[in-house]
Amino acid sequence: AQTVTQSQPEMSVQEAETVTLSCTYDTSESDYYLFWYKQPPSRQMILVIRQEAYKQQNATENRFSVNFQKAAKSFSLKISDSQLGDAAMYFCAYPGGSQGNLIFGKGTKLSVKP
Amino acid sequence: NAGVTQTPKFQVLKTGQSMTLQCAQDMNHEYMSWYRQDPGMGLRLIHYSVGAGITDQGEVPNGYNVSRSTTEDFPLRLLSAAPSQTSVYFCASSRQGVPVGELFFGEGSRLTVL
Numbered sequence: 001a002q003t004v005t006q007s008q009p010e011m012s013v014q015e016a017e018t019v020t021l022s023c024t025y026d027t028s029e030s031d032y033y034l035f036w037y038k039q040p041p042s043r044q045m046i047l048v049i050r051q052e053a054y055k056q057q058n059a060t061e062n063r064f065s066v067n068f069q070k071a072a073k074s075f076s077l078k079i080s081d082s083q084l085g086d087a088a089m090y091f092c093a094y095p096g097g098s099q100g101n102l103i104f105g106k107g108t109k110l111s112v113k114p
Numbered sequence: 115n116a117g118v119t120q121t122p123k124f125q126v127l128k129t130g131q132s133m134t135l136q137c138a139q140d141m142n143h144e145y146m147s148w149y150r151q152d153p154g155m156g157l158r159l160i161h162y163s164v165g166a167g168i169t170d171q172g173e174v175p176n177g178y179n180v181s182r183s184t185t186e187d188f189p190l191r192l193l194s195a196a197p198s199q200t201s202v203y204f205c206a207s208s209r210q211g212v213p214v215g216e217l218f219f220g221e222g223s224r225l226t227v228l
Binding site: 004033042043044047050093095097098099100103104105 | 149156172216
């Protein structure tokens with residue numbers, strides 16, 4: 001079975017600092033999307049950033065960026081200038097499930113200290 | 115913009131009772147799915163549908179039924195609730211079929227089975 005691994009169950013960052021959340025996955029496909037979702041205490045799942053595997057350039061959305069290493073099957077999320085509102089669960093996901101359904105990692109709980 | 119709407123948001127059941135979680139989307143998405151979220155487990159796929167009249171099982175389908183009579187609606191039925199089905203349930207849809215692109219999520223439904 002294809003898997004997604006988030007090796008950091010919890011992380012903490014000081015406000016205004018930078019933090020990197022890691023994600024590795026297992027796939028034999030060559031073209032796919034990768035996603036990071038944020039789940040704040042409100043429970044809503046919010047797309048943070050998306051990476052297309054055939055693009056070499058790392059995706060960036062304001063303070064969020066990814067470090068995508070296709071050969072290593074690694075897809076980390078970097079949050080710059082962390083804000084209190086960034087405190088949430090973060091899930092990485094990719095279409096590695098049966099029939100290409102999204103499968104999710106177990107999540108990383110990020111705390112932001114003022 | 116309504117997006118994906120789930121009802122109810124909270125429900126308490128007794129073991130053996132049946133119920134239906136409703137999901138509707140107004141984005142004309144062909145793909146719809148149900149996930150359950152449990153602590154430390156991430157999100158796991160229960161059932162999915164790639165269009166009206168077409169459904170298939172995900173990773174954890176036992177104890178759940180689905181149907182897709184229209185593009186907009188994708189209800190999830192619990193036939194005989196068990197305490198192991200206590201969870202938070204998310205309905206999600208995608209413009210893209212499998213392999214799945216960006217998922218748009220409902221707000222989640224918290225189900226407790228006593």
